[in-house]
Amino acid sequence: MATKVITGIPVSSGIAIGKAFFMNRRLYGFIPRQSIAADIVSDEVARLEESIARAAAELSEVRESLPPELRDHALLIDSHITILRDPKLAKSARFYIEDMRINAEWALLKAVKDMEQAFSAIKDDYIRDRIQDVRLMADRVLSKLMGLSTGLKAIEGRVILLAHDLAPSDTAGLEVDKIMAFTTAEGGKTSHTGILARSLQIPAIVGVVGLEDNVQDGQFIIIDALKGRILVEPNEDELARYTDLQNRFESYQKNIHRNCHQPGETIDGYRVKVMANIELFEEVAAVLDHGGEGIGLYRTEYSYMNRKTLPSEDELYEEYRDLAAIMDGRKVVYRTLDLGSDKYMSQYGQTQERNPALGLRSIRFCLRHKEMFKTQLRAILRASVEGNCAMMYPMISGLRELREANKVLFEVKQELKRDGLPHASDIPVGIMVELPSAVMTAELLAREVDFFSIGTNDLIQYSLGIDRTNKDVSYLYQPLHPAVLRSIKLVVDAAHQGGIEVSLCGEVASDPFCIPILLGMQIDSISMNPQAIPGIKRIIRQTTMDECKELLRRILECRTVTRINRLVMDSIFQRFPEELTFYSSLLDVDDFV
Template structure:
């Protein structure tokens, strides 16, 4: 048996076997905590400013000298520079230096702790995990304050890179062909480490508790990024098992990648568009490489995060325009801002709500801040002339909100005409169906939009009344719950009866146990993370609509989640044993039954 086995969150699938190499172990345990005299307060504040300036200079230099493999990550480095330049954090640190008369390192720790507490209250996974960016930049400043090098020593041979956290700027000087895998203490499914690993197409596990305490440089380890496990000093039997599993997985990946650019079409000719969800330009390369036929959901929130002021219309226009042009005729669907008081848009951070998930967020937030909403709509409309573009509103609860949003869109179009600016007059406009009220009024909503996009992550949570990030109730998060399946079918049927298309995004779209059921409902398109596309396409191409419709009928006759899960396991796993061998390792099959 291995000396130790530690676990984390797999964010880029695969197996890696090799020696551990650590960089930037957490500094916080060794940080000096000192009181200072009143006459040293100003010099300590100046020391902080100099450390921040040096950290910014380092990042600017890294950005200008990015290796070809990481050139797409310039935008991430820009966002980190923006964090360092944000006066709020520096002011908070200086306040601690001044009022408590403590050294800059200690003051920085206190300011970061305040920021962490604020982020911890955020419901949205993606936004909450952006605290990792702030921590990364704090580490850079701490390194400067403590006179430590933030770079990497030369690497000899291929290694598995371990770190407290990673940013593209950290790895810019590396020979990426020497990195077999990543693993970090910090991070979640949407962290930049995962995006970086998927871009480089190497295994990665993040959020590993005890990573720095349980592994030392040079130890032989196995990264199992299928199940999210790290084996330290594995036994001969474990090494043999994982070597064989690694070979099988790599062979399977090559086989599905070979045909990933073929259409998602069943044996009997039913065509399903397979798109991708992204939030950063850095992911576009993966969308195209893995056979994505378009972008079914571009999350626009990132442009508003980690900055002291709102983005201008021109900034947004250039960003959206570039994305449309890069996709070169493939569809791009921009989701309008899904922000709220729980997502820390700095200009509105003073808003406090007891239950942000049910409060002023998404389209509600935009309709209360129409100037900001109009700026984004103007940018989308102008950019849409440069490609095959659509837009959709999030969290629509009924006709009133839809009509209010469309009224703002109408006013924006009038303004653009008056300004003499070229824009997409007839851009398709859809809505995210993610609330039970939208499901129940889908027939009415379908008459006033061009398409639906079912957001299953929120729909499941709102329908079942659970927070899947809450460990005490996460077991109730069941994608195949009868209420969820009936809701999805109701929306699909309402859309088709009105002659509009319906797509589905969220984790359900990339779940191979759900895809045949969705095909049976005759869903028009699926949108998922880029890495999932080849495997899902292969499943689509190996089935028939008759099979899928028969399965759907049998499932709709089931009354309980347990019976549905058992039926799905018995039928789909048996039907696609090779495809699900690796997918099933990502799931807890005991939970399904």
């Protein structure tokens, strides 16, 4: 067996076999910790501020020199420059220098620790993961303070790049054809390393515990980014097995990408729109490359993060307009702000809530802060003149919230008309159906909106009463639970009876085991991460509606999730053995029994 096997979070699928190359290791274990004399405190503060300024200037230079294949990540570098220029981190470090009379390196470390504690209280994974950006920038400043280089050594041959963490600015000088895979000690599913790896279409694993202690430069390793495993110095049997798996996976990927721009249409002609979920503008390239027919969910929260002030209407307008323009007639659905006490902005402070998931969030937050809401609505309406656009409200619980939101939208349209600004006065307006109350009143809501989008991640959580991030109850997170399937079917039927389209987003949309069931319900469109689109399209094109309807009928007769899971496994594996070979490797058998 391999000398060691360590695990992490797979964020870009694939297999890589080769030598390890460490770009950097975390500096925190080597930081000098010294007390300083009172008469050099001001010099130490100056040294800190100079290092921060140099780090920001260096990033600005990197941004301007990005190679074409990384140019889409300029906005990510901008967010890192914003962190460096934000006075909070510098002010906190300066306080420690002056109050405790300690050196700048130690003071910066303490300031980062303070921010880590603040971020740890945030329940949302995406926002909590942004502390990685702060650490990255702190490492860059520490390198300046300690006189270390942040550049890359020349890489000879192809390697697997290992690092404590990576940012687009760190990889700007890379010859990307020499990088087989990324692996980092830090990061989560939403980290920039994952976005970068997916855009370059190379395997990546992040959040690897013990990476820096267990892997050395030049060691031969296998990156299994299907299961999130790293094999250090594998034996011959493991090498042969993974070489075969790598060849089969790459062959499969080439096959599905060859036809990814064909429509998602069953053998007997039922057409399903296959769209993408994105949160960053730079992900658009992946949508188009992978055959996305549009953007079914554009998460607008990112524009409000990592900044001291709210974005202006013109800033948002330019962002939304550029997105509509680059999609060139393909549909773009803007979800209005899904913010709350666990995704807060400094302008409104952090509300302490005992249960943020059930508190002041999403549409409730926007209706509480109507001027902020109006600014976003104005930007969406103005930008929608440029393309095929729609908008939807998140977490609508019933008619009252929907009507209140539409009242604000009507006021905004009147204001834009009065101001003489071009805008899409007839933009389609929909809602996210993700609460049981919305499910049970779907036929009423369908009369007052243009479309539904079923948000399965929250719908499952709220329907089954579980937090899937809680390891003690995560086993209860069952997408094929009878209650979940019946809820989805109820919403689809209500939408069609009301004469409107219904989409579905969330992890269920990219789950091959669920696709035939959704087709059987006659869903109109599905929306997923861009990388999942080619495989899902291929499954759609290889089935018939008669098959899907029969499977749905049998499933709806089942009384337990155990029986449904077994029926789905047996049916789908028999029908799509090749398509599910690699997906099934991501699953534990116990998940489906």
